[in-house]
Amino acid sequence: QRLTEFADARRASLELALYSTAPIHEDFEKLKLANSLEFMKSVYGANDPLAQRVLKGKTPEARSAELIEGTKLKHSAYRKQLAAGARKAIEESNDPMIDLARSIDREARGARKRYEDEVLGVERTSYGKIARALFETEGTKLYPDATFTLRLSYGAVKGYWENGRFVPSFTTLGGLYARAGKFRSKFPYVLPPRWMERKPMVNLKTPFNFVSTHDVIGGNSGSPTINKRGELVGLIFDGNIQSLVGNFDYDESVNRSISVDVRGMWEVLRKIFDANEIVDELTKA
Missing domain, CATH: 2.40.10 (Thrombin, subunit H)
Known part of the structure; x- marks a missing residue:
C-alpha cells in the first residue's frame, strides 16, 4: 500500500530529491542513523527480536557505520538505476540499506498506522474543538494557533x-x-x-x-x-x-x-x- 507522501502529485519533487547529485556527508548520516538505532534499542530493549534483527549483535554506532559505508544508495547513479528497473530491480537488490528496509517494513507500517490512528487522528479531531472553546471563552485575548500564515512573535533574550x-x-x-x-x-x-x-x-x-x-x-x-x-x-x-x-x-x-x-x-x-x-x-x- 502506497504511503501518502508518495502520491502522484508529489512525484516531481520526490524525483528531484531522489536524483539530486548533491553530496551526502557520511559522518552526518552515520550520526543520524546511530541516534535512531539507539532510540529504537531504548524503546524496544536490546533483547527484542526486532532490535536484534536490525542491530545484528552490534552497537548502534557500529551498525550505523556498517550500513552507511556499505550502501550504494548514496550514489545518484545507483538510485536512478533502481528507479529505472522499478520494483524488480529493488526486489533483486542486495544493498544493505534496502535489505534493512525490507526486514522492518511490516513493523514500521504497523507502528505508523498505530501512530496515525491513536495520535494524529485524535489530535486532528481535538485541535478544532480546543480552538473553538478557547475563542468562545477568551475571545481575542489569545492569539490563534499557527496555521502556516506569516506572523511575528516577540520576545527577549533571557536565561x-x-x-x-x-x-x-x-x-x-x-x-x-x-x-x-x-x-x-x-x-x-x-x-x-x-x-x-x-x-x-x-x-x-x-x-x-x-x-x-x-x-x-x-x-x-x-x-x-x-x-x-x-x-x-x-x-x-x-x-x-x-x-x-x-x-x-x-x-x-x-x-x-x-x-x-x-x-x-x-x-x-x-x-x-x-x-x-x-x-x-x-x-x-
Missing part, C-alpha cells in the same frame, strides 16, 4: 532557572568544545575532525546559541531572529524541554526558544569552513 541551576542566555563555541571533551568525544558528543583540527583558529568566546522568550512551535525552525533595529541576529531552530507543551500552554519563566547566533555562524564559516566569500557577502551587503 532561566532549571532544577535549582541557572541556565544562561548564551552558549559559546568554547562550551561546545568543552562539552565534547567532558564526554571524551564519545557519541553523541562527537565533533567532526575538521572542527577539532581548526580549534586553535577559533575564538572560543564567540556566542554560539542563545535562548529567548519567543513563543514558537514546530514548523518555525529556520525563522529569522531579528532585534529591535531590524538586524538579523540568529535563526531559531529549536526549543527547550519545557517548551514541549507549547501546543497547549506557555510559561514565560521557563519556556525558551533556541537560536543559533549569527556571530557563531560567521566564526564557523570563516575559521572552520573557509567560506569567507559567503560571510563577506552577508556582512557587506
Whole structure:
C-alpha cells in the first residue's frame, strides 16, 4: 500500500530529491542513523527480536557505520538505476540499506498506522474543538494557533532557572568544545575532525546559541531572529524541554526558544569552513 507522501502529485519533487547529485556527508548520516538505532534499542530493549534483527549483535554506532559505508544508495547513479528497473530491480537488490528496509517494513507500517490512528487522528479531531472553546471563552485575548500564515512573535533574550541551576542566555563555541571533551568525544558528543583540527583558529568566546522568550512551535525552525533595529541576529531552530507543551500552554519563566547566533555562524564559516566569500557577502551587503 502506497504511503501518502508518495502520491502522484508529489512525484516531481520526490524525483528531484531522489536524483539530486548533491553530496551526502557520511559522518552526518552515520550520526543520524546511530541516534535512531539507539532510540529504537531504548524503546524496544536490546533483547527484542526486532532490535536484534536490525542491530545484528552490534552497537548502534557500529551498525550505523556498517550500513552507511556499505550502501550504494548514496550514489545518484545507483538510485536512478533502481528507479529505472522499478520494483524488480529493488526486489533483486542486495544493498544493505534496502535489505534493512525490507526486514522492518511490516513493523514500521504497523507502528505508523498505530501512530496515525491513536495520535494524529485524535489530535486532528481535538485541535478544532480546543480552538473553538478557547475563542468562545477568551475571545481575542489569545492569539490563534499557527496555521502556516506569516506572523511575528516577540520576545527577549533571557536565561532561566532549571532544577535549582541557572541556565544562561548564551552558549559559546568554547562550551561546545568543552562539552565534547567532558564526554571524551564519545557519541553523541562527537565533533567532526575538521572542527577539532581548526580549534586553535577559533575564538572560543564567540556566542554560539542563545535562548529567548519567543513563543514558537514546530514548523518555525529556520525563522529569522531579528532585534529591535531590524538586524538579523540568529535563526531559531529549536526549543527547550519545557517548551514541549507549547501546543497547549506557555510559561514565560521557563519556556525558551533556541537560536543559533549569527556571530557563531560567521566564526564557523570563516575559521572552520573557509567560506569567507559567503560571510563577506552577508556582512557587506
